[in-house]
Amino acid sequence: MKNFIYLSIISVLFISCGGGSDDPEPAPTVNVAPSVPVLTSPADNKLCLDNTVSFAWNKSTDENKDAITYQIQVAKDNAFTQIEKTFDGADNAASFVLSKNIAYYWRIKATDAKGLASTYSSVFKFYTAGEAVVNHLPFAPELVAPVLNAALNAGTVSLKWTASDVDTADALTYDVYFGTANPPTAKIAENKSEKTLDATIESGKQYFWKIVVKDNKGGETVGQVWKFKTN
Numbered sequence: 001m002k003n004f005i006y007l008s009i010i011s012v013l014f015i016s017c018g019g020g021s022d023d024p025e026p027a028p029t030v031n032v033a034p035s036v037p038v039l040t041s042p043a044d045n046k047l048c049l050d051n052t053v054s055f056a057w058n059k060s061t062d063e064n065k066d067a068i069t070y071q072i073q074v075a076k077d078n079a080f081t082q083i084e085k086t087f088d089g090a091d092n093a094a095s096f097v098l099s100k101n102i103a104y105y106w107r108i109k110a111t112d113a114k115g116l117a118s119t120y121s122s123v124f125k126f127y128t129a130g131e132a133v134v135n136h137l138p139f140a141p142e143l144v145a146p147v148l149n150a151a152l153n154a155g156t157v158s159l160k161w162t163a164s165d166v167d168t169a170d171a172l173t174y175d176v177y178f179g180t181a182n183p184p185t186a187k188i189a190e191n192k193s194e195k196t197l198d199a200t201i202e203s204g205k206q207y208f209w210k211i212v213v214k215d216n217k218g219g220e221t222v223g224q225v226w227k228f229k230t231n
Contacts, residue, residue, distance in 0.1 A: 053096055062112050076103070084099070180207060
């Protein structure tokens with residue numbers, strides 16, 4: 001009888017202490033990418049007086065309090081296929097010696113200690129001064145519409161872009177290349193002053209287009225190729 005009582009007490013103890021194993025485990029911490037850096041200097045569309053350029057941006061924040069590093073890219077085109085300088089570091093500043101009399105584009109992304117990166121920042125552009133510079137080339141055109149890789153219905157599409165020049169007195173005109181070839185070779189408009197053009201499109205095709213920006217002093221800049229498709 002005593003043995004039965006002892007076994008009953010031990011069984012009760014095991015049952016009363018065993019409930020903890022059913023407690024839910026804490027959810028794992030989800031890693032969140034740092035916020036996107038905000039560019040501060042040089043200002044967008046700036047004409048630099050020296051080709052030693054100092055870059056600065058606002059630091060990113062990280063919800064997980066991870067250490068952050070930054071990657072800066074400086075390129076000669078706004079598609080960043082011609083990158084001249086790149087740098088990774090923890091500071092929110094960098095300085096480079098660049099070529100003279102060149103239009104440059106720059107952007108930043110932030111990466112946390114676990115390797116998760118933000119998207120790139122907005123793109124700023126500037127011009128390095130040259131010696132005895134008479135004319136600066138226009139900046140590369142920027143896409144407005146239709147958005148890159150859009151899917152459109154057949155009919156008429158309004159091609160829209162924007163462009164600028166640090167020589168603000170220069171008059172800009174545009175040549176428009178458009179078609180199904182990549183890169184497009186058919187010039188459908190020349191010396192156009194407006195930054196929009198309507199084009200006829202057919203269903204079931206992919207279209208490519210680009211803009212050549214020209215100033216009234218003989219300078220010209222060829223833009224990147226944009227594309228969209230039709231349903």
